[in-house]
Amino acid sequence: MLKIFHSCYRYNIPIGLHANLSEGSPVCEVLKTNSSLLNQDGFFHGKMGFRTALSKGLLKMSEVKQELKAQVELFRELTGHLPPHMDGHQHVHVLPEVRHVFAQVLEEYGIEYTRVPVEPGLHKCDWIAPSLMDFYRGVEEDSLNTVDVFTRHGIRWPNIYIGLSTMGKNMSVSNIWSAIDTAIGDFTSKVPSPAHPNPQSRTVTIELMVHPGYPSVPPIGGCGEGPDDFSQSWERLHELQTLIKPELQSHYKTRNIQLCSFKDI
Structure with a gap:
């Protein structure tokens, strides 16, 4: 982690925060045990597991917000500044419910920019496997439903x-x-x-x-x-x-x- 940041500064590469709620472990210490964000093995639920748990109402949005804020604070600790832009690993930031919490965190910290993953012409790309295309279509639908939320919070992309x-x-x-x-x-x-x-x-x-x-x-x-x-x-x-x-x-x-x-x- 520190080596990556050092290289970015050495070559003047701007860096933002790719917030993670689906792979590995939480940054927030109090969420490392007995959290709705964790599976039975003590790790995040995974790309599809997170979406399944969300759809079943098993995730606490208060814990989502707690983890996102902990990641912003760790970024600031490591770099000395807030991220100028922030998005979500595996596009979790545009999911229902999560999008509202994500937007609140960005507004609270004054982070102006994010990602809205809607790619023009994607549906015509016949080289993409059907299973992956189905996932991309879901991301697109979630993203389109997120635009108004991000706009209300003054977030740009x-x-x-x-x-x-x-x-x-x-x-x-x-x-x-x-x-x-x-x-x-x-x-x-x-x-x-x-x-x-x-x-x-x-x-x-x-x-x-x-x-x-x-x-x-x-x-x-x-x-x-x-x-x-x-x-x-x-x-x-x-x-x-x-x-x-x-x-x-x-x-x-x-x-x-x-x-x-x-x-x-």
Whole structure:
């Protein structure tokens, strides 16, 4: 953890908080035992287990808020500042009930930015496995139902979100550009601007979700239970190698795309 933060500061990489309620153990000490957020083994319920427990009314939102605040405080302790943006691991922050608590925490701490994972053109991506597409459709529905909640709390997010269609083995320079072109076309067609007759002259902000890294070797990694399958696979390294390709950087320059952080928007 400390090494990661050190590298981010060394290379001036902005960092935010990816709040976790589904993998490993809580940060909050009082929730490490006898908490609705834990399964019988003493760990978070997991990606789908969390959703199941939530749908059955088994999770206490007071404990969700307690854990989210503990993670914000730990981030501040490690970095010396609050996160400029904050979202949820496995998109738990847009789930029913959780979205309200999440928004309250962001407003209390003055954290302005988050993620709303609705990706234009995703339904046309026939290379995504049906089971995974079903999960993505659920994320999209939850996200659309979250927009009003985040808006009421003064929370903002980029104009466009992409990354589900370009994740892991599906990431390539061409897929990234196809996702960007599709998203921009969809956005500009829905949001005309009288101040800019030419939609291409407008400034549009895009979040590209990525997972660059190196394959984890058990038992090191993860949040307490060891690394998951994705963390151990070659796909994170594949993302890293794709993102640093000169041709991708050249495309950014050619298309006048500026790489920035949440605080820049």
